[in-house]
Amino acid sequence: MDKVRVSIGETQDYDGRCVDRTRPVEFEGEFLATYETADQTQSLYRIPDGYVVHIAKECSFDCTVQYLVSAVLADLDVRGKFEFLGRAAGMARDLRLQEALKISEQLIEQFADQL
Numbered sequence: 001m002d003k004v005r006v007s008i009g010e011t012q013d014y015d016g017r018c019v020d021r022t023r024p025v026e027f028e029g030e031f032l033a034t035y036e037t038a039d040q041t042q043s044l045y046r047i048p049d050g051y052v053v054h055i056a057k058e059c060s061f062d063c064t065v066q067y068l069v070s071a072v073l074a075d076l077d078v079r080g081k082f083e084f085l086g087r088a089a090g091m092a093r094d095l096r097l098q099e100a101l102k103i104s105e106q107l108i109e110q111f112a113d114q115l
Helices: 083-088 097-110
Strands: 003-014 016-035 040-047 050-059 064-069
Touching: 016 050, 040 083, 083 097
Parallel strands: none
Antiparallel strands: 003 016, 003 064, 016 040, 040 050, 050 064
16 A cells, blocks of 8 residues: 545635645555546545545635545445445446336436426
8 A cells, every 4th residue: 555645624715815724644545536526526545444535525615625534335335425436446336227227217307307
């Protein structure tokens, strides 16, 4: 495993000036994957006793918050809180037919006016 260095804390723009309140964190780990959404970047690391996720989330008022969350395999699999990060790392299993049908029903309901 390599030494991994990330930051936790916040950065915020005050009157055009960036205030950095982050702190560095260093740990032994192996980078596995990153998953990005419009307002969040999740990075997955394998550590000696499990997994950790570094999250950088853009908040309102030009603020970015960075933090670490412990994760277990179930979090990285189907219906886990980090399922898509797990998929990016090749760790989430394929959906079973019944799961796919249920998710498809939800998608049809959610996007009914567009389908």
